[in-house]
Amino acid sequence: MAVVTGAARGVGEALSRRLSEAGMQVALLGREERTLCEAAASLTTPSICVEADVTDREALARAAEEVARQLGPASVVVANAGIAAGGPFARTDATLWERVIDVNLVGAANTARAFLPQLARTRGYFLQIASTAAFGSAPLMSAYCASKAGAESFALALRGEVEPAGVAVGIAYLHWTGTDMVTGLDDHPVLRALRRNQPGFARRVHSPAQVADWLATGVARRAHQVYSPPWLRWCQPLRPLFPALVARVARRELRATPAADLAADVGLLGVGGQADWDAFTAGDGTKRPGQPAAE
Template identity: 75%
Template structure:
Protein backbone atom coordinates (compact mmCIF):
# COMPACT_ATOMS: atom_id res chain seq x y z
CA UNK A 1 0.00 0.00 0.00
CA UNK A 2 1.40 3.37 -0.96
CA UNK A 3 0.06 6.72 0.09
CA UNK A 4 0.29 9.53 -2.42
CA UNK A 5 0.01 12.76 -0.41
CA UNK A 6 -1.39 15.91 -1.98
CA UNK A 7 -1.53 19.40 -0.50
CA UNK A 8 -4.01 21.22 -2.75
CA UNK A 9 -7.59 20.76 -3.83
CA UNK A 10 -8.55 21.09 -7.50
CA UNK A 11 -10.53 24.16 -8.46
CA UNK A 12 -13.46 22.06 -9.67
CA UNK A 13 -14.07 20.84 -6.12
CA UNK A 14 -15.56 24.11 -4.89
CA UNK A 15 -19.23 23.43 -5.66
CA UNK A 16 -19.19 19.64 -5.83
CA UNK A 17 -21.34 17.63 -3.40
CA UNK A 18 -18.62 14.97 -3.57
CA UNK A 19 -15.88 17.26 -2.24
CA UNK A 20 -14.13 16.05 0.86
CA UNK A 21 -15.60 12.54 0.75
CA UNK A 22 -13.64 9.32 0.22
CA UNK A 23 -14.02 7.27 -2.95
CA UNK A 24 -12.72 3.76 -3.57
CA UNK A 25 -12.30 2.50 -7.14
CA UNK A 26 -11.30 -1.07 -7.92
CA UNK A 27 -9.60 -1.94 -11.20
CA UNK A 28 -8.13 1.56 -11.10
CA UNK A 29 -4.74 0.91 -12.69
CA UNK A 30 -5.92 1.61 -16.22
CA UNK A 31 -8.94 2.15 -18.46
CA UNK A 32 -12.27 3.24 -17.01
CA UNK A 33 -11.07 2.80 -13.43
CA UNK A 34 -8.11 5.15 -13.83
CA UNK A 35 -10.19 7.71 -15.72
CA UNK A 36 -12.93 7.60 -13.09
CA UNK A 37 -10.43 7.99 -10.26
CA UNK A 38 -9.21 11.18 -11.93
CA UNK A 39 -12.76 12.53 -12.40
CA UNK A 40 -13.61 11.89 -8.76
CA UNK A 41 -10.36 13.51 -7.65
CA UNK A 42 -11.19 16.52 -9.84
CA UNK A 43 -14.53 16.69 -8.00
CA UNK A 44 -12.64 17.04 -4.72
CA UNK A 45 -12.81 13.48 -3.46
CA UNK A 46 -10.04 11.66 -1.63
CA UNK A 47 -9.49 8.63 -3.83
CA UNK A 48 -8.26 5.14 -2.98
CA UNK A 49 -7.18 3.22 -6.07
CA UNK A 50 -7.26 -0.58 -5.86
CA UNK A 51 -5.73 -2.80 -8.52
CA UNK A 52 -3.27 -5.56 -9.39
CA UNK A 53 -0.53 -3.69 -11.28
CA UNK A 54 1.41 -1.76 -8.65
CA UNK A 55 3.56 0.30 -11.01
CA UNK A 56 0.64 1.22 -13.28
CA UNK A 57 -1.59 1.85 -10.29
CA UNK A 58 1.01 4.12 -8.74
CA UNK A 59 1.35 6.05 -12.00
CA UNK A 60 -2.43 6.58 -12.10
CA UNK A 61 -2.41 7.77 -8.48
CA UNK A 62 0.51 10.11 -9.14
CA UNK A 63 -1.52 11.87 -11.83
CA UNK A 64 -4.40 12.79 -9.51
CA UNK A 65 -4.79 16.40 -8.35
CA UNK A 66 -6.06 15.52 -4.87
CA UNK A 67 -5.17 13.24 -1.93
CA UNK A 68 -5.04 9.56 -2.81
CA UNK A 69 -4.01 6.15 -1.60
CA UNK A 70 -2.62 3.43 -3.88
CA UNK A 71 -3.48 -0.14 -2.77
CA UNK A 72 -2.24 -3.19 -4.67
CA UNK A 73 -4.95 -5.78 -3.93
CA UNK A 74 -6.62 -8.77 -5.56
CA UNK A 75 -10.41 -8.39 -5.19
CA UNK A 76 -10.74 -12.17 -4.98
CA UNK A 77 -8.68 -12.13 -1.75
CA UNK A 78 -11.08 -11.28 1.09
CA UNK A 79 -8.34 -10.96 3.70
CA UNK A 80 -6.43 -8.51 1.50
CA UNK A 81 -9.57 -6.47 0.94
CA UNK A 82 -10.22 -6.33 4.67
CA UNK A 83 -6.69 -5.02 5.19
CA UNK A 84 -7.27 -2.46 2.45
CA UNK A 85 -10.47 -1.19 4.09
CA UNK A 86 -8.65 -0.64 7.37
CA UNK A 87 -5.77 1.19 5.68
CA UNK A 88 -8.12 3.39 3.66
CA UNK A 89 -10.18 4.30 6.73
CA UNK A 90 -7.04 5.08 8.73
CA UNK A 91 -5.38 7.15 6.00
CA UNK A 92 -8.22 8.88 4.13
CA UNK A 93 -11.33 8.26 6.20
CA UNK A 94 -14.37 6.03 5.77
CA UNK A 95 -15.54 5.41 2.22
CA UNK A 96 -18.53 7.39 0.98
CA UNK A 97 -18.42 6.01 -2.57
CA UNK A 98 -17.24 2.55 -3.64
CA UNK A 99 -17.04 1.58 -7.32
CA UNK A 100 -16.76 -2.14 -8.12
CA UNK A 101 -15.06 -1.77 -11.48
CA UNK A 102 -12.42 -4.54 -11.48
CA UNK A 103 -13.01 -6.91 -14.36
CA UNK A 104 -11.36 -9.11 -16.96
CA UNK A 105 -12.61 -10.91 -20.07
CA UNK A 106 -11.80 -14.06 -22.00
CA UNK A 107 -12.77 -14.69 -25.60
CA UNK A 108 -13.15 -17.98 -27.41
CA UNK A 109 -15.27 -21.13 -27.50
CA UNK A 110 -16.25 -22.50 -24.11
CA UNK A 111 -14.86 -25.95 -24.96
CA UNK A 112 -11.44 -24.48 -25.82
CA UNK A 113 -11.24 -22.19 -22.78
CA UNK A 114 -9.29 -23.71 -19.88
CA UNK A 115 -11.58 -24.24 -16.90
CA UNK A 116 -9.28 -22.26 -14.59
CA UNK A 117 -9.28 -19.29 -16.97
CA UNK A 118 -13.08 -19.36 -17.30
CA UNK A 119 -13.38 -19.54 -13.51
CA UNK A 120 -10.98 -16.64 -13.05
CA UNK A 121 -13.32 -14.33 -14.98
CA UNK A 122 -16.20 -15.28 -12.67
CA UNK A 123 -13.98 -14.93 -9.61
CA UNK A 124 -12.77 -11.42 -10.50
CA UNK A 125 -15.91 -9.95 -12.04
CA UNK A 126 -18.68 -11.46 -9.93
CA UNK A 127 -17.18 -12.79 -6.71
CA UNK A 128 -14.72 -9.88 -6.61
CA UNK A 129 -17.60 -7.41 -6.74
CA UNK A 130 -19.37 -9.21 -3.91
CA UNK A 131 -16.12 -9.26 -1.91
CA UNK A 132 -15.75 -5.52 -2.47
CA UNK A 133 -19.29 -4.84 -1.28
CA UNK A 134 -18.86 -7.09 1.77
CA UNK A 135 -15.60 -5.38 2.77
CA UNK A 136 -16.86 -1.79 2.45
CA UNK A 137 -20.52 -2.03 3.46
CA UNK A 138 -19.77 -1.30 7.13
CA UNK A 139 -18.11 1.97 6.08
CA UNK A 140 -20.85 2.82 3.57
CA UNK A 141 -23.47 2.23 6.24
CA UNK A 142 -21.70 4.67 8.56
CA UNK A 143 -21.40 7.32 5.84
CA UNK A 144 -24.81 6.56 4.25
CA UNK A 145 -22.77 6.14 1.10
CA UNK A 146 -23.15 4.85 -2.43
CA UNK A 147 -22.02 1.59 -4.03
CA UNK A 148 -21.71 1.54 -7.83
CA UNK A 149 -21.54 -1.77 -9.66
CA UNK A 150 -20.02 -1.60 -13.13
CA UNK A 151 -21.99 -3.87 -15.45
CA UNK A 152 -22.21 -3.99 -19.23
CA UNK A 153 -24.56 -4.37 -22.15
CA UNK A 154 -23.25 -7.95 -22.06
CA UNK A 155 -25.99 -8.37 -19.44
CA UNK A 156 -28.59 -7.47 -22.08
CA UNK A 157 -27.86 -10.37 -24.44
CA UNK A 158 -25.18 -13.03 -24.09
CA UNK A 159 -22.70 -13.38 -26.91
CA UNK A 160 -21.20 -16.74 -27.91
CA UNK A 161 -17.43 -16.92 -27.45
CA UNK A 162 -17.79 -14.64 -24.40
CA UNK A 163 -19.62 -16.99 -22.03
CA UNK A 164 -17.67 -16.22 -18.85
CA UNK A 165 -17.78 -12.46 -19.31
CA UNK A 166 -21.48 -12.38 -20.17
CA UNK A 167 -22.35 -14.69 -17.28
CA UNK A 168 -20.36 -12.52 -14.86
CA UNK A 169 -21.95 -9.26 -16.03
CA UNK A 170 -25.46 -10.68 -15.85
CA UNK A 171 -24.50 -11.92 -12.40
CA UNK A 172 -23.25 -8.57 -11.11
CA UNK A 173 -26.43 -6.88 -12.30
CA UNK A 174 -28.55 -9.39 -10.43
CA UNK A 175 -26.30 -9.14 -7.37
CA UNK A 176 -26.55 -5.34 -7.27
CA UNK A 177 -30.33 -5.41 -7.64
CA UNK A 178 -30.62 -7.83 -4.73
CA UNK A 179 -28.14 -5.85 -2.62
CA UNK A 180 -30.05 -2.61 -3.24
CA UNK A 181 -33.16 -3.92 -1.56
CA UNK A 182 -31.17 -5.05 1.46
CA UNK A 183 -29.15 -1.91 2.15
CA UNK A 184 -31.45 0.93 1.13
CA UNK A 185 -33.16 0.92 4.57
CA UNK A 186 -29.71 1.66 6.02
CA UNK A 187 -29.31 4.71 3.79
CA UNK A 188 -26.86 3.07 1.37
CA UNK A 189 -27.53 3.69 -2.31
CA UNK A 190 -26.71 1.06 -4.95
CA UNK A 191 -26.27 1.96 -8.60
CA UNK A 192 -25.65 -0.17 -11.68
CA UNK A 193 -23.67 1.24 -14.62
CA UNK A 194 -24.18 -0.23 -18.08
CA UNK A 195 -21.17 0.31 -20.35
CA UNK A 196 -21.27 -0.24 -24.10
CA UNK A 197 -18.29 -0.06 -26.50
CA UNK A 198 -15.58 1.65 -24.45
CA UNK A 199 -12.06 2.40 -25.64
CA UNK A 200 -10.03 0.25 -23.28
CA UNK A 201 -7.40 -2.35 -24.11
CA UNK A 202 -10.07 -5.02 -23.51
CA UNK A 203 -11.56 -4.30 -26.95
CA UNK A 204 -8.29 -3.65 -28.79
CA UNK A 205 -8.76 -6.77 -30.93
CA UNK A 206 -12.54 -6.60 -31.21
CA UNK A 207 -12.48 -6.68 -35.02
CA UNK A 208 -10.51 -9.93 -34.86
CA UNK A 209 -13.25 -11.51 -32.74
CA UNK A 210 -15.75 -12.93 -35.28
CA UNK A 211 -18.95 -12.75 -33.23
CA UNK A 212 -18.26 -9.36 -31.66
CA UNK A 213 -17.31 -8.05 -35.09
CA UNK A 214 -20.62 -9.31 -36.47
CA UNK A 215 -22.63 -7.85 -33.60
CA UNK A 216 -21.01 -4.47 -34.11
CA UNK A 217 -21.48 -4.59 -37.85
CA UNK A 218 -25.22 -5.20 -37.44
CA UNK A 219 -25.75 -2.36 -34.97
CA UNK A 220 -26.94 1.10 -36.09
CA UNK A 221 -24.07 3.53 -36.76
CA UNK A 222 -24.58 5.45 -33.50
CA UNK A 223 -24.44 2.19 -31.52
CA UNK A 224 -21.11 1.15 -33.06
CA UNK A 225 -19.27 4.18 -31.71
CA UNK A 226 -16.46 3.43 -29.29
CA UNK A 227 -16.56 5.94 -26.45
CA UNK A 228 -13.40 7.15 -24.74
CA UNK A 229 -12.72 6.44 -21.09
CA UNK A 230 -12.90 10.21 -20.51
CA UNK A 231 -16.49 10.28 -21.83
CA UNK A 232 -17.50 7.22 -19.86
CA UNK A 233 -15.94 8.47 -16.63
CA UNK A 234 -17.80 11.77 -17.01
CA UNK A 235 -21.14 9.93 -17.31
CA UNK A 236 -20.25 7.77 -14.31
CA UNK A 237 -19.26 10.77 -12.20
CA UNK A 238 -22.51 12.57 -13.01
CA UNK A 239 -24.43 9.46 -11.93
CA UNK A 240 -22.41 9.09 -8.73
CA UNK A 241 -23.07 12.74 -7.87
CA UNK A 242 -26.84 12.19 -7.97
CA UNK A 243 -26.66 8.65 -6.49
CA UNK A 244 -28.34 7.26 -9.59
CA UNK A 245 -29.93 3.82 -9.47
CA UNK A 246 -28.92 3.25 -13.11
CA UNK A 247 -26.16 4.90 -15.15
CA UNK A 248 -26.01 4.44 -18.90
CA UNK A 249 -22.78 5.00 -20.79
CA UNK A 250 -23.70 6.23 -23.36
CA UNK A 251 -27.00 7.77 -22.16
CA UNK A 252 -29.09 6.47 -25.08
CA UNK A 253 -28.78 2.96 -23.62
CA UNK A 254 -31.61 3.77 -21.20
CA UNK A 255 -34.03 3.44 -24.12
CA UNK A 256 -32.85 -0.15 -24.64
CA UNK A 257 -34.17 -1.33 -21.28
CA UNK A 258 -37.77 -1.91 -22.49
CA UNK A 259 -36.39 -3.85 -25.49
CA UNK A 260 -34.25 -6.25 -23.45
CA UNK A 261 -36.57 -9.27 -23.83
CA UNK A 262 -35.84 -9.24 -27.58
CA UNK A 263 -32.05 -8.98 -27.32
CA UNK A 264 -31.12 -12.61 -26.47
CA UNK A 265 -32.92 -13.99 -29.52
CA UNK A 266 -31.47 -11.28 -31.77
CA UNK A 267 -27.91 -11.78 -30.55
CA UNK A 268 -28.28 -15.56 -30.83
CA UNK A 269 -29.49 -15.34 -34.45
CA UNK A 270 -26.65 -13.04 -35.50
CA UNK A 271 -24.11 -15.21 -33.70
CA UNK A 272 -25.33 -18.42 -35.33
CA UNK A 273 -25.04 -16.84 -38.77
CA UNK A 274 -21.49 -15.69 -38.06
CA UNK A 275 -20.36 -18.95 -36.49
CA UNK A 276 -21.48 -20.90 -39.55
CA UNK A 277 -19.15 -18.77 -41.66
CA UNK A 278 -16.10 -19.39 -39.50
CA UNK A 279 -13.82 -22.43 -39.71
CA UNK A 280 -13.34 -24.12 -36.32
CA UNK A 281 -9.61 -23.44 -36.53
CA UNK A 282 -10.17 -19.67 -36.51
CA UNK A 283 -12.53 -19.81 -33.55
CA UNK A 284 -9.99 -21.73 -31.50
CA UNK A 285 -7.32 -19.12 -32.23
CA UNK A 286 -9.46 -16.41 -30.62
CA UNK A 287 -9.34 -18.12 -27.21
CA UNK A 288 -7.54 -16.20 -24.47
CA UNK A 289 -7.63 -13.31 -22.05
CA UNK A 290 -8.43 -9.89 -23.54
CA UNK A 291 -6.34 -6.80 -22.86
CA UNK A 292 -3.20 -5.94 -20.93
CA UNK A 293 -5.10 -5.54 -17.67
CA UNK A 294 -6.57 -9.02 -17.90
CA UNK A 295 -3.19 -10.48 -18.78
CA UNK A 296 -1.59 -8.72 -15.83
CA UNK A 297 -4.21 -10.15 -13.50
CA UNK A 298 -3.73 -13.63 -14.90
CA UNK A 299 0.06 -13.41 -14.63
CA UNK A 300 -0.16 -12.23 -11.02
CA UNK A 301 -2.68 -14.94 -10.18
CA UNK A 302 -0.54 -17.69 -11.70
CA UNK A 303 2.60 -16.58 -9.87
CA UNK A 304 0.95 -15.92 -6.50
CA UNK A 305 1.35 -18.58 -3.81
CA UNK A 306 -1.80 -20.62 -3.28
CA UNK A 307 -2.62 -22.46 -0.07
CA UNK A 308 -2.16 -26.21 -0.15
CA UNK A 309 -5.29 -28.31 0.14
CA UNK A 310 -5.87 -29.76 3.61
CA UNK A 311 -4.46 -33.20 4.24
CA UNK A 312 -6.93 -35.95 5.02
CA UNK A 313 -6.05 -38.72 7.41
Protein backbone atom coordinates (compact mmCIF):
# COMPACT_ATOMS: atom_id res chain seq x y z
CA MET A 1 0.00 0.00 0.00
CA ALA A 2 1.32 3.43 -0.99
CA VAL A 3 0.80 6.92 0.42
CA VAL A 4 1.38 9.93 -1.83
CA THR A 5 1.25 13.50 -0.52
CA GLY A 6 0.39 16.40 -2.80
CA ALA A 7 -1.68 13.94 -4.80
CA ALA A 8 -4.51 16.20 -5.99
CA ARG A 9 -2.79 17.15 -9.23
CA GLY A 10 0.44 17.06 -11.22
CA VAL A 11 3.13 14.51 -10.44
CA GLY A 12 1.40 13.34 -7.25
CA GLU A 13 -1.83 12.50 -9.06
CA ALA A 14 0.02 10.87 -11.97
CA LEU A 15 2.17 8.76 -9.64
CA SER A 16 -0.88 7.65 -7.66
CA ARG A 17 -2.45 6.50 -10.92
CA ARG A 18 0.70 4.70 -12.01
CA LEU A 19 1.07 2.87 -8.68
CA SER A 20 -2.59 1.90 -8.80
CA GLU A 21 -2.12 0.49 -12.30
CA ALA A 22 0.74 -1.57 -10.88
CA GLY A 23 -1.72 -3.13 -8.42
CA MET A 24 -1.08 -1.08 -5.29
CA GLN A 25 -3.74 0.38 -3.05
CA VAL A 26 -3.10 4.11 -2.73
CA ALA A 27 -3.89 6.74 -0.10
CA LEU A 28 -3.92 10.20 -1.66
CA LEU A 29 -3.14 13.05 0.76
CA GLY A 30 -3.42 16.76 0.02
CA ARG A 31 -5.15 20.08 0.57
CA GLU A 32 -7.70 20.16 -2.28
CA GLU A 33 -10.25 17.68 -0.96
CA ARG A 34 -12.66 17.64 -3.90
CA THR A 35 -9.93 17.27 -6.54
CA LEU A 36 -8.13 14.76 -4.33
CA CYS A 37 -11.18 12.54 -3.89
CA GLU A 38 -12.02 12.71 -7.59
CA ALA A 39 -8.51 11.46 -8.34
CA ALA A 40 -8.83 8.65 -5.78
CA ALA A 41 -12.21 7.59 -7.14
CA SER A 42 -10.78 7.22 -10.66
CA LEU A 43 -8.07 4.72 -9.66
CA THR A 44 -8.34 1.04 -10.52
CA THR A 45 -7.46 -0.34 -7.05
CA PRO A 46 -9.13 0.37 -3.69
CA SER A 47 -7.91 3.84 -2.76
CA ILE A 48 -8.81 6.62 -0.33
CA CYS A 49 -8.37 10.36 -0.12
CA VAL A 50 -7.45 12.14 3.11
CA GLU A 51 -7.39 15.93 3.33
CA ALA A 52 -4.34 16.95 5.36
CA ASP A 53 -1.86 19.81 5.56
CA VAL A 54 1.66 18.35 5.68
CA THR A 55 2.77 21.22 7.94
CA ASP A 56 0.21 20.13 10.58
CA ARG A 57 1.71 17.27 12.59
CA GLU A 58 -1.55 16.43 14.36
CA ALA A 59 -3.46 16.30 11.07
CA LEU A 60 -0.82 14.02 9.57
CA ALA A 61 -0.92 11.74 12.62
CA ARG A 62 -4.70 11.44 12.19
CA ALA A 63 -4.23 10.80 8.48
CA ALA A 64 -1.73 8.02 9.20
CA GLU A 65 -4.22 6.39 11.58
CA GLU A 66 -7.00 6.65 8.99
CA VAL A 67 -4.79 5.15 6.28
CA ALA A 68 -3.79 2.21 8.48
CA ARG A 69 -7.40 1.64 9.54
CA GLN A 70 -8.77 1.55 6.00
CA LEU A 71 -5.89 0.11 3.95
CA GLY A 72 -3.38 -1.29 6.42
CA PRO A 73 0.16 -0.09 7.12
CA ALA A 74 1.96 1.73 4.34
CA SER A 75 4.82 0.00 2.54
CA VAL A 76 5.60 3.01 0.34
CA VAL A 77 5.39 6.70 1.29
CA VAL A 78 6.14 9.44 -1.25
CA ALA A 79 6.77 12.93 0.16
CA ASN A 80 5.70 14.83 -2.94
CA ALA A 81 3.77 17.84 -1.55
CA GLY A 82 5.43 21.05 -2.66
CA ILE A 83 4.83 24.66 -3.63
CA ALA A 84 7.00 27.37 -5.17
CA ALA A 85 7.14 31.15 -5.06
CA GLY A 86 9.14 33.41 -7.34
CA GLY A 87 10.48 36.91 -7.03
CA PRO A 88 13.20 38.90 -5.30
CA PHE A 89 13.78 37.79 -1.70
CA ALA A 90 13.53 41.34 -0.34
CA ARG A 91 10.14 41.85 -1.98
CA THR A 92 8.64 38.46 -1.09
CA ASP A 93 6.32 38.48 1.89
CA ALA A 94 8.10 36.78 4.79
CA THR A 95 5.10 34.60 5.63
CA LEU A 96 4.88 33.37 2.03
CA TRP A 97 8.63 32.64 1.95
CA GLU A 98 8.37 30.66 5.18
CA ARG A 99 5.32 28.80 3.88
CA VAL A 100 7.35 27.39 0.98
CA ILE A 101 9.99 26.13 3.43
CA ASP A 102 7.31 24.72 5.73
CA VAL A 103 5.52 22.77 3.00
CA ASN A 104 8.55 21.52 1.08
CA LEU A 105 10.97 20.78 3.91
CA VAL A 106 9.16 20.67 7.25
CA GLY A 107 6.22 18.96 5.55
CA ALA A 108 8.52 16.21 4.27
CA ALA A 109 9.88 15.66 7.78
CA ASN A 110 6.36 15.63 9.22
CA THR A 111 5.33 13.05 6.63
CA ALA A 112 8.25 10.82 7.56
CA ARG A 113 7.52 11.23 11.29
CA ALA A 114 3.86 10.25 10.84
CA PHE A 115 4.47 7.18 8.67
CA LEU A 116 7.83 5.80 9.83
CA PRO A 117 6.19 3.49 12.40
CA GLN A 118 4.21 1.89 9.56
CA LEU A 119 7.24 1.69 7.27
CA ALA A 120 9.21 0.04 10.06
CA ARG A 121 6.49 -2.63 10.34
CA THR A 122 6.48 -3.29 6.59
CA ARG A 123 10.23 -2.71 6.05
CA GLY A 124 9.05 -0.20 3.51
CA TYR A 125 10.32 2.59 1.27
CA PHE A 126 10.24 6.37 1.74
CA LEU A 127 10.72 8.47 -1.41
CA GLN A 128 11.56 12.16 -1.05
CA ILE A 129 10.76 14.26 -4.10
CA ALA A 130 13.59 16.73 -4.60
CA SER A 131 14.64 18.75 -7.64
CA THR A 132 17.58 19.85 -9.71
CA ALA A 133 17.05 23.09 -7.78
CA ALA A 134 19.21 21.33 -5.17
CA PHE A 135 22.08 21.24 -7.71
CA GLY A 136 22.40 25.01 -8.08
CA SER A 137 20.29 27.74 -6.50
CA ALA A 138 18.60 30.16 -8.89
CA PRO A 139 18.06 33.81 -7.87
CA LEU A 140 14.38 34.80 -7.54
CA MET A 141 13.63 31.25 -6.32
CA SER A 142 15.38 31.38 -2.92
CA ALA A 143 12.71 29.65 -0.83
CA TYR A 144 12.13 26.84 -3.32
CA CYS A 145 15.83 26.16 -3.87
CA ALA A 146 16.59 26.27 -0.14
CA SER A 147 13.70 23.93 0.63
CA LYS A 148 14.66 21.37 -2.02
CA ALA A 149 18.32 21.39 -0.99
CA GLY A 150 17.16 20.93 2.59
CA ALA A 151 14.80 18.11 1.64
CA GLU A 152 17.66 16.30 -0.07
CA SER A 153 19.89 16.67 3.01
CA PHE A 154 17.07 15.54 5.29
CA ALA A 155 16.51 12.39 3.24
CA LEU A 156 20.22 11.58 3.17
CA ALA A 157 20.43 11.89 6.96
CA LEU A 158 17.23 9.89 7.45
CA ARG A 159 18.53 7.08 5.24
CA GLY A 160 21.39 6.32 7.57
CA GLU A 161 19.10 6.29 10.59
CA VAL A 162 16.39 3.96 9.30
CA GLU A 163 18.31 1.49 7.12
CA PRO A 164 19.13 -0.73 10.13
CA ALA A 165 15.38 -1.12 10.64
CA GLY A 166 14.95 -2.28 7.04
CA VAL A 167 13.45 0.98 5.74
CA ALA A 168 14.91 2.28 2.47
CA VAL A 169 15.00 5.98 1.62
CA GLY A 170 15.17 7.30 -1.92
CA ILE A 171 15.58 10.79 -3.34
CA ALA A 172 13.98 11.74 -6.66
CA TYR A 173 15.56 14.55 -8.68
CA LEU A 174 13.03 16.16 -11.01
CA HIS A 175 14.05 18.49 -13.84
CA TRP A 176 11.66 20.49 -16.06
CA THR A 177 8.25 18.90 -15.43
CA GLY A 178 5.00 19.99 -17.05
CA THR A 179 2.98 20.83 -13.95
CA ASP A 180 1.15 24.09 -13.30
CA MET A 181 4.29 25.34 -11.51
CA VAL A 182 6.03 25.81 -14.87
CA THR A 183 3.06 27.25 -16.76
CA GLY A 184 4.66 30.71 -16.63
CA LEU A 185 8.21 29.44 -17.03
CA ASP A 186 9.05 31.77 -19.91
CA ASP A 187 7.87 34.76 -17.86
CA HIS A 188 10.47 34.07 -15.15
CA PRO A 189 13.70 35.77 -16.29
CA VAL A 190 16.25 33.59 -14.51
CA LEU A 191 14.52 30.25 -15.16
CA ARG A 192 13.99 31.27 -18.79
CA ALA A 193 17.68 32.11 -19.12
CA LEU A 194 18.81 28.91 -17.39
CA ARG A 195 16.68 26.80 -19.67
CA ARG A 196 17.79 28.72 -22.78
CA ASN A 197 21.45 28.06 -21.92
CA GLN A 198 20.99 24.30 -21.51
CA PRO A 199 21.52 21.76 -24.30
CA GLY A 200 18.43 20.91 -26.33
CA PHE A 201 17.79 17.58 -24.61
CA ALA A 202 17.99 19.28 -21.20
CA ARG A 203 15.42 21.93 -22.13
CA ARG A 204 12.70 19.35 -22.73
CA VAL A 205 9.67 19.60 -20.42
CA HIS A 206 8.45 16.14 -19.42
CA SER A 207 4.81 15.33 -18.73
CA PRO A 208 3.68 14.30 -15.23
CA ALA A 209 2.76 10.89 -16.67
CA GLN A 210 6.29 10.32 -17.97
CA VAL A 211 7.80 11.48 -14.68
CA ALA A 212 5.42 9.17 -12.82
CA ASP A 213 6.70 6.22 -14.87
CA TRP A 214 10.29 6.96 -13.85
CA LEU A 215 9.27 7.41 -10.22
CA ALA A 216 7.24 4.18 -10.18
CA THR A 217 10.25 2.30 -11.53
CA GLY A 218 12.33 3.76 -8.70
CA VAL A 219 9.70 2.72 -6.16
CA ALA A 220 9.67 -0.84 -7.50
CA ARG A 221 13.47 -1.00 -7.22
CA ARG A 222 13.60 0.77 -3.83
CA ALA A 223 16.21 2.98 -5.49
CA HIS A 224 18.42 5.30 -3.46
CA GLN A 225 18.30 7.85 -6.31
CA VAL A 226 15.63 8.33 -8.95
CA TYR A 227 16.41 10.64 -11.86
CA SER A 228 13.73 12.31 -13.94
CA PRO A 229 14.86 12.21 -16.70
CA PRO A 230 17.36 9.32 -16.34
CA TRP A 231 20.29 11.22 -17.94
CA LEU A 232 20.44 13.40 -14.80
CA ARG A 233 22.44 10.66 -13.07
CA TRP A 234 25.45 11.76 -15.14
CA CYS A 235 25.16 15.26 -13.65
CA GLN A 236 25.92 14.12 -10.11
CA PRO A 237 29.74 14.17 -10.52
CA LEU A 238 29.46 17.68 -12.02
CA ARG A 239 27.48 19.19 -9.15
CA PRO A 240 30.40 21.24 -7.77
CA LEU A 241 30.36 23.21 -11.05
CA PHE A 242 26.66 24.03 -11.13
CA PRO A 243 26.45 26.85 -8.53
CA ALA A 244 29.03 28.91 -10.42
CA LEU A 245 27.39 28.21 -13.78
CA VAL A 246 23.92 29.13 -12.49
CA ALA A 247 25.29 32.29 -10.88
CA ARG A 248 26.96 33.37 -14.11
CA VAL A 249 23.80 32.95 -16.20
CA ALA A 250 21.63 34.56 -13.54
CA ARG A 251 23.94 37.55 -13.08
CA ARG A 252 23.86 38.28 -16.82
CA GLU A 253 20.06 37.97 -16.97
CA LEU A 254 19.42 40.09 -13.88
CA ARG A 255 21.60 42.89 -15.18
CA ALA A 256 19.60 42.93 -18.41
CA THR A 257 16.18 42.90 -16.71
CA PRO A 258 14.69 46.18 -15.45
CA ALA A 259 14.21 46.23 -11.67
CA ALA A 260 10.54 47.09 -12.13
CA ASP A 261 10.00 43.89 -14.10
CA LEU A 262 11.65 41.82 -11.37
CA ALA A 263 9.57 43.50 -8.67
CA ALA A 264 6.35 42.77 -10.57
CA ASP A 265 7.05 39.03 -10.75
CA VAL A 266 6.46 38.11 -7.10
CA GLY A 267 4.14 35.38 -5.89
CA LEU A 268 3.15 31.75 -6.03
CA LEU A 269 3.65 29.55 -9.06
CA GLY A 270 0.76 27.33 -10.04
CA VAL A 271 -2.80 26.54 -9.04
CA GLY A 272 -1.76 24.05 -6.38
CA GLY A 273 0.40 26.60 -4.59
CA GLN A 274 -2.39 29.15 -4.68
CA ALA A 275 -4.84 26.58 -3.27
CA ASP A 276 -2.47 25.86 -0.40
CA TRP A 277 -2.03 29.57 0.32
CA ASP A 278 -5.78 30.18 0.25
CA ALA A 279 -6.35 27.33 2.71
CA PHE A 280 -3.46 28.50 4.89
CA THR A 281 -4.72 32.07 5.12
CA ALA A 282 -8.36 31.08 5.57
CA GLY A 283 -7.83 30.75 9.32
CA ASP A 284 -7.98 34.50 9.88
CA GLY A 285 -9.78 35.33 6.65
CA THR A 286 -7.11 37.73 5.43
CA LYS A 287 -4.18 37.82 3.07
CA ARG A 288 -0.78 38.55 4.47
CA PRO A 289 0.71 41.93 3.51
CA GLY A 290 2.35 41.93 0.12
CA GLN A 291 0.74 38.71 -1.11
CA PRO A 292 -1.22 38.96 -4.37
CA ALA A 293 -4.88 38.01 -4.38
CA ALA A 294 -5.99 34.60 -5.58
CA GLU A 295 -6.28 34.09 -9.31
